[in-house]
Amino acid sequence: MMSINTITCAKKNSKWRKSDTTWTLGLFGTAIGAGVLFFPIRAGFGGLIPILIMFLMAYPIAFLCHRALARLCLSGSNISGNITDIIEEHFGKIGGVIINFLYFFAICPLLWIYGVTITNTFMTFCEHQLQIMPLHRGFVALFLLMAMAIIIFFGRDLMVKVISFLVFPFITSLVLISLSLIPYWNTSVFDQISINRVSLLGPNGILINIWLGISIMVFSFNFSPIVSSFVESKRQEYESEFGPKFTEENCSKIISRASILMVAVVMFFAFSCLFTMSPDMIADAKKQNITVLSYLANHFSSMSGGKSIFSTVLECSASLIALVAIFKSFFGHYLGTLESMNGLILKFAYKGDKEHLTNKINLISMFFIMGSTWVVSYINPNILNLIESMGAPIISSLLCLLPMYAIRKVPALSKYKNKPENYFISIVGILTLLNFFYKIIYFF
Structure with a gap:
């Protein structure tokens, strides 16, 4: 009788929990950031057919790639170990160092992207909405970066709380804007479909646009920075009670539901x-x-005649919403970049008392990060080209290629070796990585 009660209790406890819902929303909120504001431009650049194909690919890319990374994080023997610990366990200290380098170079270019974005967004807001004469780009970039540096240096705990608070208002704003744009829908995207517009090859062909669109999807549908913490939390909650198999299945369900929410919001917005x-x-x-x-705000600002209430509200609020999204993304990625660079400095440049030099190392890292971001912001390279050539390829190395390599080399992951989705994940990773070389050939 006791065994039956025990089994019944276990089944009851193994049902979907409030913490599972919390993590679903947490993964969803992590992915929805500034990258989403560029996705409609890249996805829509090739017309209707490429974005329809991207829509079909969006969920498999989001779900399968993040599940592969989660399985890698689940393969460690220590249930409290993070991804660096797991990499060192499987590939040794050299592998851990390589991952640290990859992690740094995956996040730092994203800060450059956000530095360019926030400078351009602030300048266009001042020019179009506030009717202020164009300001010097170098001064604007320096002012914004110094303001963010001061906030980071003196109010990190408050900054993290503000970031968490802003996630869901931002998502709500995207949904409301998507719904409010419906009265302004038109058929121009259908009018552009012709034999010339639907060619498969060429610079503007369907295949090239889908290929480049995969990069922006990897960038926009990315919650890989939080996967390690997510898996660690779920292992501590479930593994000792229900075992590794149940924990893996539960993590897969959470990732699947977060991916569905993410794809629904982002694709509807796009x-x-x-x-x-x-x-x-x-x-x-x-x-x-x-x-x-920002472009929509400028578009509605230039409309003549009677404006609707929505167009007036969007004109005033769109750039502000974009600024909030970029600030949120910048702060979140800055913390990861700072920790990664501090780790590299401590590992290679200093062997003494780490606690004694913490503030000094923070200042050195901040100076390098903010200085390089200011230089890139002043140069003003095309943001989508930066995403496609730098941000997305390195993210795909961690999100797609690293788990696929681990599946072939790590005995604990050998059970996933012959899964058909491995080919899809590998192709997504390779195509995204090849964008780096495509951009070099395209520009030079």
Whole structure:
């Protein structure tokens, strides 16, 4: 009788928990950031057919790639170990150092992207919404980065709380904007479909646009920085009670539901923008190097005649929403970059008392990070090109290629070796990585 009660209790406790819902929303909120504001531009740049194909690929990319990374994190013998510990366990200290380097070079270019984005967004907001004469780019970038550096240096705990608070208002704003754009939908995207527009090859062909679109999907649908913490939490909660198999299945369910939410919100936002903007407007937004919300704000600002209440509200609020999203993403990625660079300095440049030099190392890292971000912000390279050539390829190395390599080399992951989805994940990782070489050939 006791055994039956024990089994019944275990089944009851193994049901979906509140913590599972919390983590589903946490993964979802982590992925929804500033990258989403560029996704409609890249996805819509090739027209309707490529974005429809991207829509079909979005969930498999989001779910399968993150599940592969989660399985790697689950393969460690220590249930409290993070991804660095797991890599060192499987590949030794040299492997841990390599991952640390990859992690740093995966996040630092994202800060450069956000530095360019926040400078352009602030300048276009001042020029179009506040009607202020164009300011010197170097001064604006320096002012914004110094303001963020001061906030980071003196109020880190408050900053983290603010970031967490802003996640869901930002998501709500995206959904409301997507719904509110419906009255402005038009058929121009359908009018552009012709034999010339649907060619498979060439610079503007369907295949090239899908290939480049995969990079922005990897960038926009990315919650890999939090996967290690997520898996560690779930292992501590479930593994001792229900075993590794149940823990892996539960993590897969959470990742699946987070991916569904993420794809639904981002793709609805992308389609709503696509049906509102003509192909020429999307190309112009890419050329201006600004977010889709900033472009829409400028578009409604230039409308003559009677404006609707929505167009007036969007004109005033879109750039502010974009600024909030970029600030949120910048702060979150800055902390990861700082920790990674501090670790590299301590590992290679200093062998003494680590606690004694913590503040000094923080200042050195901050100076390098903010200085390099200011230089890139002043140069003002195209943001989508930066994402496609630097941000997304390195993310894919960690998110796609590293787990696939581990499956072939690590005995604990050998049970996943012959899974058909491995080919899909590997292809996504390789195609995204090849964008780096494509951009070099394209520009030079």
